Amino acid sequence: MSPSSAATVTRIATDSGPGSAPKNVLHLDEHTLEIVSDSGEGAQKCGQIFASVSAKMNYGVWTVEIIPAEIEPPARTAAGASGNLIRFGRDKVTNWGDETNLVVAFNEQVLLARHRLDALSDDCIILIESKWAEDPDAEIRQEWQDAMEEISDRNYRVIPVPMEEQCLTRVDNPRKGKNMFALGLLAQIYGYDVEKISEQIRAQFAKKPPEVSKANVDLLELGVHWAQENLDLRIEVPRIETDEKRVVMNGNQAAALGAIASGMEFCAMYPITPATSVSQYLCDVFERYGGTMHQAEDEIAAAGAAIGASYAGKVALTVTSGPGLALKTEFIALAVMTEIPLVVLDVQRGGPSTGLPTKVEQSDLLAALFSQPGDAPRVVMAPATIEECFHSMVTARRIAKSFRCVVIVLTDANLASGQQQFQRPVLDERWHAAPANHRAVTSGERPYDWDPDTGLSRRIVPGQPGGMHTVTGLNHDHDSNVDYTPEINQLGCAMRSRKLAVLQQTMSPPPIHGDESGELLVVGWGSTKGAIEEAVDRVRAEGHAVSSTHLTFLSPMQPGLGEIFSRFEHVMTVELNYSDDPAAPYITPENRRLGQLAFLLRAQTLVDVDCWTRVPGQPLRPGHIADALRRKLSAASETEVRVNE
Amino acid sequence: MSPSSAATVTRIATDSGPGSAPKNVLHLDEHTLEIVSDSGEGAQKCGQIFASVSAKMNYGVWTVEIIPAEIEPPARTAAGASGNLIRFGRDKVTNWGDETNLVVAFNEQVLLARHRLDALSDDCIILIESKWAEDPDAEIRQEWQDAMEEISDRNYRVIPVPMEEQCLTRVDNPRKGKNMFALGLLAQIYGYDVEKISEQIRAQFAKKPPEVSKANVDLLELGVHWAQENLDLRIEVPRIETDEKRVVMNGNQAAALGAIASGMEFCAMYPITPATSVSQYLCDVFERYGGTMHQAEDEIAAAGAAIGASYAGKVALTVTSGPGLALKTEFIALAVMTEIPLVVLDVQRGGPSTGLPTKVEQSDLLAALFSQPGDAPRVVMAPATIEECFHSMVTARRIAKSFRCVVIVLTDANLASGQQQFQRPVLDERWHAAPANHRAVTSGERPYDWDPDTGLSRRIVPGQPGGMHTVTGLNHDHDSNVDYTPEINQLGCAMRSRKLAVLQQTMSPPPIHGDESGELLVVGWGSTKGAIEEAVDRVRAEGHAVSSTHLTFLSPMQPGLGEIFSRFEHVMTVELNYSDDPAAPYITPENRRLGQLAFLLRAQTLVDVDCWTRVPGQPLRPGHIADALRRKLSAASETEVRVNE
C-alpha cells in the first residue's frame, strides 16, 4: 500500500472514532449520493425509499438506477454494482448532475466500479462496509488493499463502517438488513425525520406481514443511532415549502398511469428490458380499471392483438424496446394503412441489436420515423421528463383516436427508472373514450370518408349495423374496397400524409430556454432536457449567448424551427446517440454520420446543424455538455477570426 | 352507339377487308406495342417471345409486364388485363416511353383497361378479337358496343381480327393458341423473320414434347398468313448491326445470375411478390453451382439462416420485398452488430403494408437506411438498369465480405420483370470467394481486430483451430467478450460507422448526364434512370439547361454531391414514391412530406432540393417527367422575375 493511501485510511479511522459527535454541519443547496451494493443486497430499495422521502419533504429529486447487466453477477465484482443515485436539492432537479458527493458502498469492489466510471467527485465522502479489510480470506484482504491503493489518487474521504457487525446485533442474516442500516446512516447525515422514513418503509412492505416492517424499522433506527454516536458528519440542504400537490414516481410508472388516465383499455406486450416495468405495473393494476393486459407470445403478436383491439373499437397500446420495436415493423405499417389508431411506447435502450439492454440511449428516433417499407406517415413524440411521460400518453391516445393514426412515444431507460416529483395531474373524464355506441351507420357513410382537405375520417367499428366492410392492408378506396388504380393509390397516400400536416398546423414552435437569439442554439429531445438546460445555464452564466430548445414532436416537427435557427449563429444538437467524431480518420463533413435529430433538422431546415453526441450507456452529464458547448463556441470564434483575417 | 364511333368501326372494317395487300410501310425509329388478354390466355408469353426476338435482332428493347392483381380475375374485365408492353427501337431503349402505338387485345374489356389508364397514343393501332361484337350473349354485345363508344373520342385505328375463328381451323381450344396467332400478326406487321421466332418458340417449349412446339409454330404461321392476306399495315424499324456480345433478360434473372457469378453459395428466402421470380430461378439452377436455396418458414427465419450461413464462412443472400424486409428488421441489426456479411435483395413494390403487391414503387429507401433501432450503419445500393442488377450483386458480395457488413440492394417491380439487352458479362474467377481455408488462428489474432483507423477486420470462422469465440448482438470488445463500458460501446459504434466512411472515400462522384452546370439538375435513383434521362434529353432539346445525375449508392452517399449541386440553380429529385403536392391544402414548405431521396439529399447537402414524385403503381413516363421539369423551370423563372422586380 502506498503511503498516501495509508494516510487516507488513517485519517478516516480518526473521523469515525466511536463516540465522536458531529462537530460541523455542511450547508449545501444540493447533494448527490449513491448507495451501491452487490446485486440482491437491497441498495436499490434503500435508495428508492430515500428518494421518495426526499420528494415528500419537497426537495427537488432525480434518481438514476445503477443496474448490473447480469441477473446475479458474482458477489464483490465491479460488474455487479447495483444501486441507486439520488440527486436532491432545494430547487427542481432535472438530471443526475456531474458527480456523486457521497457514497454508501457495501464492499470495495462496487465502489471501484463507480470510481472507474469517474462517477465520484474528487472530495467524495465514502461510507464503506469495513469488514472486508479484516476478512479471514487473505485474497479478499488483498483486494481491499488494492482497491484503497487504486482510489488513493483522489481526495475521497473514506469512512469505514462496521455495517455487518452492527446488523448482527439485531438480525441473523446481515446481508438482508444492511440496506436499512445504511438508510439510517443517511437519515442521520442529512437530518431526515426518522418517523417519515419509517412510514415509507411500512408503506413499501404493506403487503408483507407486519414483522417485516418492524425488523426493517429497527435496523433503520440502529443506523441512525450508530451514526449519531460515530459520525462527525452532517449535511443540511435547505428546502422550500410549497402547497402544490405533487406526486413522485419513475417514468415507467408515469407512463402506465398516463395510459390508464388516457382511457386506454387494452395493452398487449411481450416482456423486454427496460420496458417491462411499464407492463408489469399495468399487469398489476390495469384490470381494476377494466383494462386488459395481454402478454402475447412475441412482439409481433402483441402488435397484432393491439391492432385487433383497436379495430374493434378501442385505442390500444403496445409497449416495447428496440428489438421489440423492430419486430413490430410490419404490423405498424398495417395500422397506418388501415388507419387503425395505435399507441406504441418504445422505452429506448442501447443498440443496435441486443446492444446494451439495461442501459440508456436515444437512438430509435430514425427507426420510429422511417422503419416501414413504403410511405407510412405516423406521429412520433418524446417526453422529456417524468411528468411528460404521464401526459404524453394522454396526448398520444387523443391524437391516435382523432387522427386515426399510429403514435409512437419514445422514452428511454433513463426516464423509465428515474424518479422525479411533479405536479399531481388533475384527471379529466374527457380524456376517456365515450362509451361504445354501436349506432347504426347511415347510408352514405363510408369507412374511409376522407375529408379531401384534411384526410380525416370517422371510424366505423364492428357492431355498428349497416357499417359492414372489410379493412385491408392493400390499397383501398373510400369504401375499403381493394383498388389498384393510380389515382386511388395517390389519394390514399395523400390522405394519410395530410393528417400529419393538419396536426402540424395545430402546433406551436418549441419554447426557447434562454434568449431568443444568440451565438449558439442547442437542440435536444427526450430525457436529455434537464442536463442540456443545466449546461446551457452554466455556459450562459459565463457570459455566452447560448440558448436551447427541446422538441416534443419529432413527426410532424413543430413549426418555426427554421425561423428560430436563423436567429442563432450556430445550431447544434446534443443527443444520446452515435455520431462520428469529426476529427476521426476518414471522416469528412460529407461522410460524417450525424446525431439522429441533427440529421432530421438539416433536412427540415437546411441549416448547418452540428451535433455533439455520445453513447456511454448512461445519461449525459451537464458538465460534459457544457464542455462541448464551450468547445463549439471557441471553435466557432476561431473560425470567425480566421475569416476576419 | 354514337355516329362517330360507328364511323370508327366502319373505317376499320374496310381496312381489314380480305385479300388487300399492304399498300404502304411506316418507317419509324421505334415503336411501342402491347399484347393484352385475360389472365391465362398467354399474352405474356407472346410478348416475351416477341421481346426476346427483337433483342436478338439487335433492337433496343424494354418491356413492362402488365399484371392483374388477382390470380385468375374474372374473364373479360378491366381488372384482369394481363400482358406485356414492348418498346423497341433502333437505339438503346431504357424505359417504357410515353404511350403505346399498337395493341393486340383479346377482348374489348382488357383494351378498356389500357385506354382508361391513358396508356395508348391517340393514333394507336388496335388489333382486337372481333368475335365479341357478334357474341350470342346480348350482354356481351352490349359491352362491346359500350366499349367502342367509350374509346370513340380518340383517333384509335381499331382493326377487328377473327382470332378465334382462325385458330379454330387448327386447334380445338382457341383460348390456348390465340397468343401464337397474335405473335404471327406482329411478325408480319413488323417484318420479323418467322424462322427466328419459331426457333425462340422451340427454345421456350424445349422441356415439353415436340408436338407442343409444332402446334405453336403452326399457329404462328397462321397468324403471319392471315396478316399477309388481310392487313394493310407494315411498320419497319431500322436496326443497327453490332458485334458486341449481348444477353437479354429481366432484372430478376439478372440479379439471380449475378448472385451466382458473385460466388455466393447460400440464399434463404420466403416467397413474396415481386421477388419470387429471383428465388424461383435460383431454386431451379443454384444447386448446379453447389449453391443452397433454402425456403424458410418465414422471412425472419430466412434472414436468420442466411446470417448463420455467413457466420459459418459464406456470404449469404436473402431475397424479399417490402413486407418481408420489415420482418427482417431485427436480424439485420444483428448482422450489423456482429459484422457478419449479408446481402439483402429487396425488390420493391407498392406500399405501405400489403399496398400494391404486384406494382412498382421506390419507397423502401428510408426503411433500407434507417429501419433498425439503434445505430446500424449498412450499405444501400440501387441498380438502375437490368445490367446493373447483374453487376450490383457482384459488387454487393464483395463489399459485404471486405467490409464485414450488410449490403441492401434495392431493385423494384419494374426492373424485376422488365427485359432489356446488355453487354454479356465477362465472368471472373476473382469474384468468387477463395475456397474455405481453415487455417489455424495465430495467437494475438482476435475476432474483432478493428483497424483503429478504418474499422476493418478479418473474420475468423468456425473450423479455424484456435479461433474459438462467441459472437453476440450485445456490445462486445475486440475479443467478442460482452462489454458494457462506455468506451467500448463508443468504440464499437465508431468502428461500424467508420467502415462506411472508408468505403465512401473509395467512390467517385456520380456522372452527370448533360452539361456539368446549368439551371436545373434532376437527381434520381434506381429504375427511373432511363425515363429521367429521356425526359432530360427532350427538355434539353428545347433549349433548357437541364442535366441529371443518378445515384447508385444511397449509403454511403457518393462524394461530391454538394459541389455538383452548387453548379446548378435548382435541384430536384424525380422519384417513384410519395411526396405531398405543395399546392395541396394544409401543406406548407415546412410540413411538406418529401420524396425519400430529396429528404436525404437535403440533409446531406443543405441544398434546397425539391422533388417531383408519384405513386401510380407503374413506371414513370418520360413525357410526364419532362412536363414536371418544364413546370419547375417556368416556376423558377417566374420567381426570378418577381425577385428582379
Added chain:
Amino acid sequence: MSEQLRSFFGCGLDDDRTFDLNDYGDSIPRWCVGCGDHGVLSAVKRMMRDQRLLPERTVFVSGIGCSSRFPHYLDTYGFHGIHGRALPIATGVKLSRPDLDVFVVTGDGDCCSIGAGHWLHATRYNIDMTVLLLDNAIYGLTKNQTSPTTPEGFETNTQPHGTYLPALNPLSTALGVTNASFVAQTADWVPAHLLATLKAAYEHVGFSFVRILQRCPKFSAPVFSEQARTPDLHELLFHSDGITVPSLDKIYKHRLEHDPSDLDRARSLAEDTERTRLGIFFKDATRPCYNAIRHLPTYTAAQNIERLNRELDRYAV
C-alpha cells in the same frame, strides 16, 4: 359466441331477425373457376344463415393468400390482415369485444408456415373463435410454391425437383398442443360434411380448429383430384358427440365411430393418413378459455378516475 355472452351483451338470441344467404354477401369472388374456396364460402354463408348470425356482430379475420380474400366476399365486418398474423389480430378483437362472433380464415402457408408460432399459441389460449384452415397444399396467391403441407415429391416453383420433406400434418400438430379443445377435418368437396363441421365448430365454445382440404385446380390439382372423385378414399368419423351426416352414408362407405373426447385415439387417427378421415378428431369443452378467464367488468370513466386518484395518492408527496 356463448349464450351467456350473447345475453350479457343483449344481442343475438333476443334479436329475431332472420337472414338469407345474400344478406351475408352477394359479390362474385375472384377465385379461379373450380377453386375449393367457392364451396367453403357457400357453406359458411349457409351456416351463418342457419345459426342466424348478425352480420354486424360477426368479424372475419384473415391473413394474406387466396383463402385470405374470404372476408372481402362477405357482408360482415372483415379484417384482411397481413401474412401469417390473422390469429393475433383475432385475439385482440375477441379479447376486447367478447360480444362479437370471431372467425379466422387462413391458408396452409399463412397458418402453418409463417403463422406457425401464432397458431400454436392461439390453440393454447383457446379463445372462443372458429378457425378455418383452407389447406390446398400450396401457396396459391404467390403462384405455386411449396407449403408445409405440400406432399413430398410434388413439384413446385420453389422445389422444382420435388418437395423435399413429408407434408406437415396440421391435425397431429394441433393435437399436440396443450389446451387444444376442438380439432376437425373436412373437405370442400363434401359440402354436407363441411356444413355440419362448420356448425359444430361454431357451436363449440373455445378455439375450434377446422382443417378444410381445399382444391386448387390452378396449382395443386393432382394433390386432391383423385381423392375428391373417390368417396372410398375417405373415412367419416361419427359419434353422438361428434358429427353425423346420414345423407352421406350411402356414398361414403367407410365410417368409423370415434369419441372425440379420446385424445390418444384422436392423435393416432390423425397420424395415420392412409385414409382421409373427415370428422371431429377431438373436442373438449372443459378446457379453460383465455377470453373467459380474462373477462372483465366495465367501469365508467368516473369510476376509473376515482380509483386512479386513489392510486395517485400512493405517489403523493
Added chain:
Amino acid sequence: MSEQLRSFFGCGLDDDRTFDLNDYGDSIPRWCVGCGDHGVLSAVKRMMRDQRLLPERTVFVSGIGCSSRFPHYLDTYGFHGIHGRALPIATGVKLSRPDLDVFVVTGDGDCCSIGAGHWLHATRYNIDMTVLLLDNAIYGLTKNQTSPTTPEGFETNTQPHGTYLPALNPLSTALGVTNASFVAQTADWVPAHLLATLKAAYEHVGFSFVRILQRCPKFSAPVFSEQARTPDLHELLFHSDGITVPSLDKIYKHRLEHDPSDLDRARSLAEDTERTRLGIFFKDATRPCYNAIRHLPTYTAAQNIERLNRELDRYAV
C-alpha cells in the same frame, strides 16, 4: 455429426486429440448460485470430452435469456443470437457447413414462446443438430415473467394474480410435429441421466430435442424444488434402444420400459404429467433429414464459371 460426414470432411474421427473438461472452457459462468444451468454446462462439457468433440468444429448457437448465455462459457465457436431465433441461425450454419457439430441452447421463452414457429419447423426439417431446451418455467433474464411452461396459478410479474393457463407441454407439442425424430426429457438435478441423455441426443442423426428441466432458484424455485428433492416423483424410461443409467436404479424406484419407436405411446406418456418422466420418449433415425437431402457437392470457381457461361448462352442475343 454422422460418421459419414466426419470422414467426408476429413476431421474428427481421424483426429486423435483428446481433451479434458477445461479445454472446453474454464471461465466462471454468470448464473445465480444454485441455477440449474451450471449443471447442464458441466454435463455438456463432460459429454464433449467423452465424445472427443473438436472445439473448433463445434458450434453452440443460442437465443437470448439466461440459458442463452451458454455459448459464452464454452471454448468452442458460439453464436449468441437474438431472442427466439437460435434455430434459424443454426439451420443456416448446418446447411452450409455440414462438417460442423451444431448445438442449440434455448430457454422456455426463447423456444416455446417467441421461437415457437421456428421450433415447429426445425423439428420438421429434422436437421442434424442437438437442441437443449433449458426449461425453468419462467423468464429468467428479464426477471420473472410468465412463460408458456409456467404452471397454472404460479404468480409472476406479468401474471401477478397467478398464471392464467395450464403450462404448455413441450414434449407433446414436439411429438405432434410431423418428422420429429428425437424427443427426450431429463433434469438438471439428475446429472447421470442428463449426461446419458446428452450422449444419446448427440449420437442421434437428426434433430435431437432434449427438454431439460432446470431449476431457477431466483424466480421459479417452487416449481421444481420438491421435485428435485424427491426421486419418487420421477419415472425413468428405459429401453435397450433408449437410455439406461443403472447407477440411478437404486434411488429412482419408478422405472418404465418404453420402446422409443412407439410414437403413440410416446405421446400418451408425454401427455400424462402426473409423474415426471425422464428418458427418450421417441426416436426414429429413419426420418428424412433436410440437411442430408440438401447435401451438395462443391465445385471450383472455374467449374462454376464454365457452367454459368453456358447458362448465359441461353440469354445470348
